[in-house]
Amino acid sequence: MTKDNNTVEPSAANALWGGRFDGAPSSIMEAINASIGVDKRMAAQDLAGSSAHAAMLCACGIISADDETAIQAGLKQVGEEIKAGEFAFSAALEDIHMNIEARLTDLIGEPAGRLHTARSRNDQVATDLRLWLRGALYDVDALLAGFQKALLTLAEAEAETIMPGFTHLQSAQPVSFGHHMLAYVEMTHRDRGRFADAQRRLNESPLGAAALAGTAYPIDRDMTAKALGFDRPMRNSLDAVSARDFALEFLSAASICAVHLSRLAEELVVWTSAGFAFVSLSDQFSTGSSIMPQKRNPDAAELVRAKTGRIVGDLNALLMVMKGLPLAYSKDMQEDKEPVFDAYDALCLSLSAMTGMMADLGVNRAALADAAGAAFSTATDLADWLVREAGVPFREAHHITGQIVKLAEKQGITLSELSLNDMQSISPRVNKAVYAVLTPLASATSRTSFGGTSPINVKDQIKFWKENLS
Ligand code: ARG
Numbered sequence: 125m126t127k128d129n130n131t132v133e134p135s136a137a138n139a140l141w142g143g144r145f146d147g148a149p150s151s152i153m154e155a156i157n158a159s160i161g162v163d164k165r166m167a168a169q170d171l172a173g174s175s176a177h178a179a180m181l182c183a184c185g186i187i188s189a190d191d192e193t194a195i196q197a198g199l200k201q202v203g204e205e206i207k208a209g210e211f212a213f214s215a216a217l218e219d220i221h222m223n224i225e226a227r228l229t230d231l232i233g234e235p236a237g238r239l240h241t242a243r244s245r246n247d248q249v250a251t252d253l254r255l256w257l258r259g260a261l262y263d264v265d266a267l268l269a270g271f272q273k274a275l276l277t278l279a280e281a282e283a284e285t286i287m288p289g290f291t292h293l294q295s296a297q298p299v300s301f302g303h304h305m306l307a308y309v310e311m312t313h314r315d316r317g318r319f320a321d322a323q324r325r326l327n328e329s330p331l332g333a334a335a336l337a338g339t340a341y342p343i344d345r346d347m348t349a350k351a352l353g354f355d356r357p358m359r360n361s362l363d364a365v366s367a368r369d370f371a372l373e374f375l376s377a378a379s380i381c382a383v384h385l386s387r388l389a390e391e392l393v394v395w396t397s398a399g400f401a402f403v404s405l406s407d408q409f410s411t412g413s414s415i416m417p418q419k420r421n422p423d424a425a426e427l428v429r430a431k432t433g434r435i436v437g438d439l440n441a442l443l444m445v446m447k448g449l450p451l452a453y454s455k456d457m458q459e460d461k462e463p464v465f466d467a468y469d470a471l472c473l474s475l476s477a478m479t480g481m482m483a484d485l486g487v488n489r490a491a492l493a494d495a496a497g498a499a500f501s502t503a504t505d506l507a508d509w510l511v512r513e514a515g516v517p518f519r520e521a522h523h524i525t526g527q528i529v530k531l532a533e534k535q536g537i538t539l540s541e542l543s544l545n546d547m548q549s550i551s552p553r554v555n556k557a558v559y560a561v562l563t564p565l566a567s568a569t570s571r572t573s574f575g576g577t578s579p580i581n582v583k584d585q586i587k588f589w590k591e592n593l594s
Contacts (some may be wrong), residue, residue: 139393139478140222155294159458160223165465167206169255170220170248171199173331176351177243181230186242186341191235198232199224203505219458220252221245242343244335246453247366251331255352257374261323261466267475268316269593272309274482276589279305283582286564287402288501293394295499298564299577301492305482306585311384318377326370329354333364336452366452367440371464375439378467379432384476389536392425402495404486409477420443424477431470438463438470496564500529500539505561514553524551 138145149157175196182192205211217223222245228236247511279302289299327530330350332339338361345357358364395402402409405422413419441463444455503525510521532542540562547554560566572578 138216139416140217140225140412145146149241154215157218157585158457159219159461160215160217162461162465163220163249163252163458164213164223166220166252166256166461167211167224168203169252169259170224171203172255173248173251173348174353175199176348178239179351180339181238181342181345183347184342184344186343187235187238188313194235195228195239198228198236198385201231202227206539217438219245219249221248237339242334242339242341244333246366247333247336247361249458250333250365250367251253251329251352253464254326254328254330254354254370257326257370257464258323260352261319261374263472264378264468264475265316267472267479268312268319271475271479271482272312272589272593274479275305275309275312276483276586276593278302278485278487278539279309279582280586282487282489283586284579285487285492286496286568287490288495288499289577295495295501297504297571298496298501300568300579300582301487302579302582302586303577306582306589307386308384309589315354315377315381315384316363317376322370322373322377325354325373327355328358329356330364331369332357333361336362336365356362358562362452366449366454366457368446368457368460371460372439372442372446375435375467376465378471379436379439382432382435382471382474385478388478389425389428393422393429396420396422396425400495401488401491403488405481406484406486408484409481424451425482428474428477431474435467435470480588485548493564497540498540500532500540500560501564502531502567505567506539506558509561510551510553510556513557516551516553530557 128564138148142148160426178187179197181187183188187195202211205227211223211227213223214226224539225236225240228239261421281302282305283300283302285301286298287301287304288295289297289304303409329345329352331352332343349357358367392403393406394400396405405420405425409422409424411423413421417440421485435518442460445459449456455467465589466518506510506528507521507525510516510524511518516524528547529540531546531550535542540559544554544556561570569578571579572581575581
């Protein structure tokens with residue numbers, strides 16, 4: 125560490141809190157302390173909070189109407205400067221709160237100094253982040269709805285397309301491609317529910333909790349809560365400034381949602397590979413290789429898969445920040461915004477990319493049909509036929525079918541290609557009617573139990589979602 129870096133500037137102490145200081149902070153102190161690079165994203169929320177606070181201070185007789193008028197005009201101008209990109213953010217002023225207040229002071233002078241009455245940056249920052257996240261959650265919900273629509277369109281077009289259903293990524297039983305898509309509609313529906321819960325729970329106002337203990341000024345917290353669209357003021361001032369579970373809830377829901385996207389992304393990676401060739405991505409969502417001219421790579425799907433690690437990392441980062449903090453505010457909590465913003469950005473981009481990929485996905489019906497019939501995928505149907513038509517107990521039917529599969533495997537053919545003689549050599553109870561249940565289409569079509577994969581069910585589910593997706 126060089127001496128230069130530690131030099132204390134002879135300049136004046138911080139204008140906003142420097143009363144008890146003689147010198148300015150070291151440049152290293154400034155670097156570790158500043159959050160403006162991150163929290164300037166909450167400028168609009170900070171201005172809205174200040175505007176509501178000033179109106180309340182005036183209504184409660186704590187500041188004069190003239191001061192309030194000056195403050196509102198100044199805040200408006202600051203907002204315009206920020207929007208126009210003309211605002212000079214300063215690391216020396218630490219964060220968005222002090223940057224805005226300092227500029228307000230430049231613009232309107234003394235009245236600016238009355239804005240911070242009965243308020244602290246502690247309740248201010250908690251208010252800003254709640255407001256920011258409340259807005260962000262509308263964006264996430266809209267993107268999820270768009271993604272669901274793309275899945276639903278695909279499900280409708282491919283309700284009767286039969287593909288292999290997998291367990292252990294081994295061919296298990298034929299399923300409808302539409303059914304597979306609707307599984308993701310279900311998952312993302314629950315994701316939307318989790319985000320909505322988080323949004324509902326976070327909508328309480330910390331403003332007026334001040335530093336941690338409330339204030340002796342006769343403030344009206346209901347008034348600021350209402351002005352900012354919060355349902356009510358938070359009941360406990362200590363909790364109001366120190367709670368970050370609202371951010372953790374967002375990150376948790378984002379992590380689960382990202383894991384869902386990642387599973388579909390993984391399927392796209394597998395399904396687009398030559399060994400499967402189930403689907404193809406459009407040119408818009410494929411990339412080439414700089415060395416191998418034949419390549420079409422699913423980079424977007426791979427990156428969605430990778431961004432999941434990043435989003436879950438953001439959740440872990442904030443959990444670790446919070447785990448040892450005594451009440452109430454600690455500066456550690458300044459590190460809450462970066463993971464929240466990062467997860468939001470990564471999730472929004474992932475949702476957009478997944479929606480784009482699914483919206484113009486090419487479905488290779490022939491390859492899906494071939495694969496659906498391969499690997500003895502209708503063996504369960506054969507066993508079920510023995511139970512249903514020949515009264516064989518399921519365990520015995522399972523054993524007989526296993527022997528029939530072994531025979532077909534030995535001959536290198538599918539179950540429906542095996543001769544009746546061969547089947548009867550294993551069980552005389554088999555007759556030629558069995559062939560009707562051995563095609564993948566018959567198998568999937570027969571699964572009409574509620575929630576099952578038969579195309580009829582899938583169409584009912586599509587109807588359900590069309591009526592219920594908002
Ligand atoms: N930039 C700070 C944060 O994000 C604002 C609150 C600062 N409060 C304090 N007591 N230093 O947490």
